[in-house]
Amino acid sequence: xxxxxxxxxxDQKPPYSxxxxxxxxxxxxxxxxxxxxxxxxxxxDRFPYYRENTQRWQNSLRHNLSFxxxxxxxxxxxxxxxxxSFWALHPDCGDMFENGSFxxxxxxxxxxxxxxxxxxxxxMMHYFHHHHHHPGSKLGxxxxxxxxxxxxxxxxxxxxxxxxYGGITCAQSGGFKHPFAIENIIxxxxxxxxxxxxxxxxxxxxxxxxxxxxxSSVVNSMWPHVGMLSESMxxxxxxxSSEYAPFGVSAKGLYHNANGQTLPAVPLPxxxxxxxxxxxxxxxxxxxxxxxxxxxSVMEKSDLLEGKGNPLHPALLxx
DNA sequence: TATTGTTTAGTACGCG
DNA sequence: CGCGTACTAAACAATA
Numbered sequence: 001x002x003x004x005x006x007x008x009x010x011d012q013k014p015p016y017s018x019x020x021x022x023x024x025x026x027x028x029x030x031x032x033x034x035x036x037x038x039x040x041x042x043x044x045d046r047f048p049y050y051r052e053n054t055q056r057w058q059n060s061l062r063h064n065l066s067f068x069x070x071x072x073x074x075x076x077x078x079x080x081x082x083x084x085s086f087w088a089l090h091p092d093c094g095d096m097f098e099n100g101s102f103x104x105x106x107x108x109x110x111x112x113x114x115x116x117x118x119x120x121x122x123x124m125m126h127y128f129h130h131h132h133h134h135p136g137s138k139l140g141x142x143x144x145x146x147x148x149x150x151x152x153x154x155x156x157x158x159x160x161x162x163x164x165y166g167g168i169t170c171a172q173s174g175g176f177k178h179p180f181a182i183e184n185i186i187x188x189x190x191x192x193x194x195x196x197x198x199x200x201x202x203x204x205x206x207x208x209x210x211x212x213x214x215x216s217s218v219v220n221s222m223w224p225h226v227g228m229l230s231e232s233m234x235x236x237x238x239x240x241s242s243e244y245a246p247f248g249v250s251a252k253g254l255y256h257n258a259n260g261q262t263l264p265a266v267p268l269p270x271x272x273x274x275x276x277x278x279x280x281x282x283x284x285x286x287x288x289x290x291x292x293x294x295x296x297s298v299m300e301k302s303d304l305l306e307g308k309g310n311p312l313h314p315a316l317l318x319x
Numbered sequence: 320t321a322t323t324g325t326t327t328a329g330t331a332c333g334c335g
Numbered sequence: 336c337g338c339g340t341a342c343t344a345a346a347c348a349a350t351a
Contacts, residue, residue, distance in 0.1 A: 017341060036323060060342060066325050073324085083351050084323045104333075104340060 014047045018057070018064045020102040021047070022071065026089050033074050033088035036062065069093070070109040 014021070025042035026034055034042070040058060043050045050057055065071045070093035074086040093109040 019341085056343070059344075062324065063326085063343085064341090065323095081351085083321090108340065 011048050013049050016102040017104070018061045019068060019070065019105065021050075022061060022064060022087070023089055023093075026071075026087060031086075033086035035082060035086055036065070036084050039087065068109065069111040 016024070021043050022039055025039045026032060028042060029038070039061065040054075043061075044054075065073075065087055070090045072088050072090050074088050076082060076085060090109065090111070092111075
């Protein structure tokens, strides 16, 4: 047990992997996406441990963002100048931490790309491509390897245009893409923008595209899995003796927080939230980590393909 | 130039 | 022991 006056656990390494920390940060944002710098900020704000050796862990964190398919990059809108993209969670990265451990995921989330070739552009895609062209796109500059087990997420976004619009997008729903499926709407350049776990309308709005009203209502109700984190300032208090249990789940092997300091980084149970605007403070703590974002790991892909098991899948949009 | 992003490589550890 | 995952280091490219 930590003693007062002594080194508190808050100065010790939190029992979370970089993936969980990053996911927390993203989840905690009102738009469910953050630029790199804000992810850093979130982590440093809440975990004193990470106020040191920043070079080291930030490098690791960036590595994780790039390397893991569960994170997707969302380009900035022209009216949101700044460096770097926004980072969001892939909607299918769901139960990564199902086992309650935030140090080791149950299973690495990996986007399947086997059927990405089947993806076709859609009217929506054309719209995007015509109105949101990215000269700086790295598309086609490198083939990337197609190793399912280790292929860098980014490789997916680098396929030549006619090899499909992003393995991530196609793979996650098994090839078939409704024209309005998020994947098709956003397109290859965005490494699964849709995926972000963002309400589609949020993404579209973010990118500066008009959002069909009917789509808006449908979509926004479809992403309840995007949970909220408690705002540390939000007035919600975790018991002083509470463990690092950010997901409201029995977190085995987690530390106690020494000084009874409230740990704000508490992902909330998912409740349907408006796609935009500030996030309400949390009110409950029952959700499991699996609800970081809803859904399925690579293991359940077959179910996904069948359209079962995950009612929230973007592929079901307007279908 | 500093930050951001991608990639490869090596090490450590837990689990079956 | 083999495998998968996590962490770290580092090289390097791209970009604001």
